[in-house]
Amino acid sequence: MGPLGTIGHYILTPLYYAVSGVMLAWHWLFSQIGLDPEGGASWGLSIIGLTLVIRAALIPLFVRQIKASRNMQLIQPKVKELQKKYGHDRERLAQETMKLYKDSGTNPFASCLPILMQMPIFFALFRMVDQAAKKGTAHGFLTETQAKEFGKAELFGKLPLAASFTDSQGILAVQIVAAILVLAMTATTFTTQRQLMSKNMPPDALTGQYAQQQKMLLYVLPVVFAVGGIAFPIGVLFYWTTSNLWTMGQQFWVIRNNPAPGTEAAKAKEERDRKKAEAHGLPAAEGAVATVTEVEPEDKRPAQRQQPKRQTKAQRQKGGTGRPPGGTQRSQNQKRNGNQQ
Structure with a gap:
């Protein structure tokens, strides 16, 4: 085993235990409800269950991906201004662009996190299936008997x-x-990326360098999956296709319920909200007015009377400034009464 093989072994070994542990839990559950423990259905459904657990665990990363993608869309006008200003100086343009990313809290690589996090798991599952079938090798929590069953498992007996x-x-x-699964994997990848560009990107983000990158991914990723997918085992294709379906559904929900401002999805949501308000007998315009009129005044208390400034004895004797109009007259009356006494 060479240096790369040693590094790969140390990286994949913990993943073997994680992947096999989740799969065996699902396999035990399906065995309890009547599926053949040695059959392809129980092992195939265990792979799908593994996919669901992994994608549920990656939801926080997906949220970061959505925020990063939205921030990238919103700062595109500023990126274009930098390109016009520093287009002749690529080094300065790169510095100013990275500064803009930092100031706006945008990470251009965050959109790749879910895919990058899944790749090691994908390779771990690939090797588990491949070596269990070819050598009966057990990885992680799999026993040798279970590894042989897993490697020889057949769907529908053939x-x-x-x-x-x-x-x-x-x-x-x-x-x-396999061809159907590869096509499904490719189609879901294309549909997910196309859905993002057509519905949840403002007009300013559809031009420029970021838009070119998105368009490139729109066509490159499906091709990569199609070319590589023909070499994937059917069990691995189950994992990747299920993961793509999850991504497509998850993104559809986000775009529908929390679209980026100024996009087609945002306009569609405003229209749905308006119709929903009218269906409940409260038009959107009236609802907005009611919200404003319900706000109470900040302070209804009467203004406090301004107190006069305190004066020294010398100022009072001289009738200094700053006393209220009646103050001087009052002092004169007191002096007059004293003289009379």
Whole structure:
């Protein structure tokens, strides 16, 4: 084992335990409800269950991804201004752009976090399926018996989970199912990215460098998945397709309920809210007025009377300034009464 193999072993070993532990928990559950523990259905559904657990754990990263993507959209006008100002100096442009990212709290790489976090898990599952099928090697919490069952598991009695489009074991049904899963994986990737660009990006963000990057990902990622997917085992394709479906549904929910300002999705939400308010007998305009009129005045207390400034004895004797109008007259009356006495 070379240096790279040693590093990969230390990285993947903890993931083997995490992946196998979650899969075995789902496998035990499906076995309890009547599925054959050695059958492909229990192992295939365990892979899908593993996907759901991982994607649920990655929700905080997805939230950061949404915020980063939204911030990137909102600062595009400022990025364009920097490009016009420092377009002749690439080094200065890069410095000012990074400063803008820092000041706005935007991380341009945060949108890649969910994919990057899933890649090690993906490779761990790939090696578990591949080595269990070819060598019966057990990883993580899998026993040798379970590894052999996992490696030989077949869906519907004729679709090995370890088979792939390029290694179909001479079974035409394997190639058909693998091709369908690869197409589904590619289509969901394209649809998710297209949905983001068409509905949740303001007009200013549809031009410029950021938009070009998004358009490139729109076409490059599906091609990468399609080319690489034909070599993935069916069990791994179950994982990736399920993960893409989760991403597509999760993003649809976010775009529908919390769209970026100034986008088509935001206009659609405003229209839905208006119709919903009218259905309840309260038009949106009246609701806004009611909200404003319900605000109480900040302070209804009467203004306090300003007290006169205190004066020294010398000032009072001289009739100094700052005393109220009646103050001087009062002092004169007191002097007059004293003289009379």
